[in-house]
Amino acid sequence: MTQKLAIVTGAARGIGLATTKLFLDQGWLVAMVDRDAAELELVATDLAGATAFVCDVSIPDQVTATLAAIEAQFGRADALVNNAGVADFGPLEEHDFARWRRVMETNLDGVFLVSQAALALLKKCQGAIVNIASISGLRASTLRLAYGTSKAAVIHMTKQQAAELGEYGIRANCVCPGPVRTKLAMAVHSQEIIDAYHDAIPLNRYGSEQEIGEVICFLCSDKASYVTGQIIAADGGFESTGVGLPALRATKG
Template identity: 55%
Template sequence: MTFINSSSPVAVVTGGARGIGLAIGQWFLAHGHRVVLLDIDGDTLSKTNATLNDPEHVLAVLCDVSNPQQVQAAVQKVTGAFGRVDALVNNAGVAVFKPIAETSFEEWRHVLGTNLDGAFLCTQAFAPVMRKTGGGSIVNIASISGLRASTLRVAYGTSKAALIHLTKQQAVELGHVGIRVNAIAPGPVDTEMAKLVHSVAIRSDYYDAIPLNRYGTTEEIASVAGFLCSSAASFVTGQVLAVDGGFDAAGVGLPTLRKRDAA
């Protein structure tokens, strides 16, 4: 497919076929970017691409971000179609919710392969493309689970904690070529995945622990990612921003204190 040559900026979003990734892609589209959606789920990616129905501004690429060869092939498709990359959002992620003793090494590697290796590989592959046009911005989607430990998240939480440090390494090493790198650590977000795995009781527990007393929305995460990729954040790099309704800031006893305050 041949795309119209344009100087408008290009944003690449991994895990872009649904949820937070799709919301981020839509934010970029609404703010004048051409958008590349990378995803391993071919069926969902095709449906999303058909729904967006904007071949001049949207490129959908099937890609397993944990596979170096597929990442390199994706870079070739992106540069061939759009010629440049100005923003990269490493959003692709998977999770296994099991106790430590029940988490297999294969499950451990699967989670780290996507959540950590994927961000490493995509940044390594797309940064040279950014550099050719003077730099850009990279946002890694981490998690509040990378800042505070939680049950059943030995692989997921560890991968996100490592991603946060990778963000700082990338920021330090890429800053001199004009590439800023930051991370977002979302708290609970109202996605289809959350609706499947969070029971009513679990949601109630989260509401009690979050000062804003609700889940975040995909649009709220997207707007922060967009800000970090914009000129408004031109002196921001190497940072981790918790977008969590105050979850990370809250200590024990918050539900009781809230009840007393409401009395």
């Protein structure tokens, strides 16, 4: 089999689903991994070239079994996109250990477990790893003690992977999305929040799931063959503004 295969976790919706569709459009096969069996089966049914694998990336035995099944079916992995994640926000004083572990076991442990389990397949193909962190891993924000910390750890894990796996021809990079216009975000973001984000983002808008997917697919492609260990914020310039106040920004005209 010579057709390239991408493994995408958290593939049933959002950025993971958008990335899956972009890979398919480019002629790749995709192993779609998600713990939401019903939603995964629903979306995968209509995607030619995609195969659904139900797996909770935070559970070691499930990860081992899933990667074994992928190896048995495809015998290769040219790209791994560690996208699965959970967002559980709340004030710092409300972050008990249960909430901390709930976030860490998927956002951090899951990236570790799937990456380790996929290493043999990635070595065979000199594949690429793209980990999905967040702008919250690059700059602190309220209500994100566990979430932001988990994403900051993913950023550093990416650098560790790049440093150690380069000798096998494996590249590892990290994408940090800024505010993305997902159904979930639009359901919970008030107009006040939307306006505040627009004011703080130089491009004055949310990103789309497809725009994040385009960056991911580029990093997995041969066009990025000399790119590794990089942390790329796909955020409309949000991270670059630092603590600059929108009111102090020069206006047109």
